[in-house]
Amino acid sequence: MSDKSCDCKNITLGNTGKPDCANIADVAAYLILDMAKDSSGAPKERDAADLLTFAGLEPLLNAASPLDRLYPLGKFENVEHNREDDVFWTANSGKQAFVREGFKNFSGMLINAPRELVGLLNANNCKNFGFHIIDDSNQLISKKGSTAAKCKPILIDNDTFRAKYVEATNDAPAMIMLSFQWKSTEKDQNIKVATGLDYTGEDLYGLLNADALYSAIAVDSVVATITTTDYGHAVEGLQLADFSLEEVSPTPGAIAISGVSETSAGVYTISFAAQTSGDVLRLSASKDRFDFSAMSDGTNDILIP
Numbered sequence: 001m002s003d004k005s006c007d008c009k010n011i012t013l014g015n016t017g018k019p020d021c022a023n024i025a026d027v028a029a030y031l032i033l034d035m036a037k038d039s040s041g042a043p044k045e046r047d048a049a050d051l052l053t054f055a056g057l058e059p060l061l062n063a064a065s066p067l068d069r070l071y072p073l074g075k076f077e078n079v080e081h082n083r084e085d086d087v088f089w090t091a092n093s094g095k096q097a098f099v100r101e102g103f104k105n106f107s108g109m110l111i112n113a114p115r116e117l118v119g120l121l122n123a124n125n126c127k128n129f130g131f132h133i134i135d136d137s138n139q140l141i142s143k144k145g146s147t148a149a150k151c152k153p154i155l156i157d158n159d160t161f162r163a164k165y166v167e168a169t170n171d172a173p174a175m176i177m178l179s180f181q182w183k184s185t186e187k188d189q190n191i192k193v194a195t196g197l198d199y200t201g202e203d204l205y206g207l208l209n210a211d212a213l214y215s216a217i218a219v220d221s222v223v224a225t226i227t228t229t230d231y232g233h234a235v236e237g238l239q240l241a242d243f244s245l246e247e248v249s250p251t252p253g254a255i256a257i258s259g260v261s262e263t264s265a266g267v268y269t270i271s272f273a274a275q276t277s278g279d280v281l282r283l284s285a286s287k288d289r290f291d292f293s294a295m296s297d298g299t300n301d302i303l304i305p
Helices: 048-052 054-061 116-124
Strands: 028-035 070-083 089-092 096-098 104-111 129-135 138-146 150-152 154-166 175-183 191-194 210-215 221-228 243-249 254-257 259-265 267-272 280-285
Touching: 048 054, 048 138, 048 150, 048 191, 054 070, 070 175, 096 150, 116 154, 116 175, 138 154, 210 280, 221 280, 243 259, 243 267
Parallel strands: none
Antiparallel strands: 028 070, 028 129, 070 104, 089 096, 104 175, 129 138, 129 154, 138 150, 138 191, 154 175, 210 221, 221 267, 243 254, 243 280, 259 267
């Protein structure tokens, strides 16, 4: 389809003035994945100020709903971020007519990234999402929102999103190559560049999925071994305030935890008031940098013997 926006009723030419100091985007360095719609189902539009300070951004990294959360991917190297040539139709006479704008492509390398990340990234290719970008000059690149105080993720064509693991060689480290096309509806003139970030891409982090296995279940205690589900690392340093416990059957309600003791790395003895045999309990946890939703999804509840 031809991408033309001529208004024959408007004979005013587009003005060509430029400010003395314009923000020009540098090479893309960090990508921050953001879903196209929020948890209410509305198209995503964020307060730009929340993305300019780490104090405003960090709660978005740890948002409870996956749809409201931001997902930093890490530092990209060898970035290629170019638009293909526009497509023209050529008549027998040699005259050309514009057909469509060339697609804009991104590719880059995540150096020394773990294999497991390939599967986590490719699991997104059926979802509708986009990116915010932090460039090499530590500027934030997003799509313009409904006002100057708003911004949106720049949406991609998820059919083109692909991560591929590249094995280490004698001359190069292991890496993940990520590539995709931006949606054809995302126009360069609608992209905004913001300066003044009080953080860098190195300060960003994604969440680690974590789950628990239970043992030594008694009427008044349980041992929870908590590890990251994708990497198998122990989740250490959790405190009593990080946990909550509830009875889900037969009498739902909160249960006070009287003590938490980490007996070894990621192994916690959870103590509580004596419960009745046959009660089903559910342990939950919450801490920045981790997603404990698998602990409280009902697939691994605690049955009191």
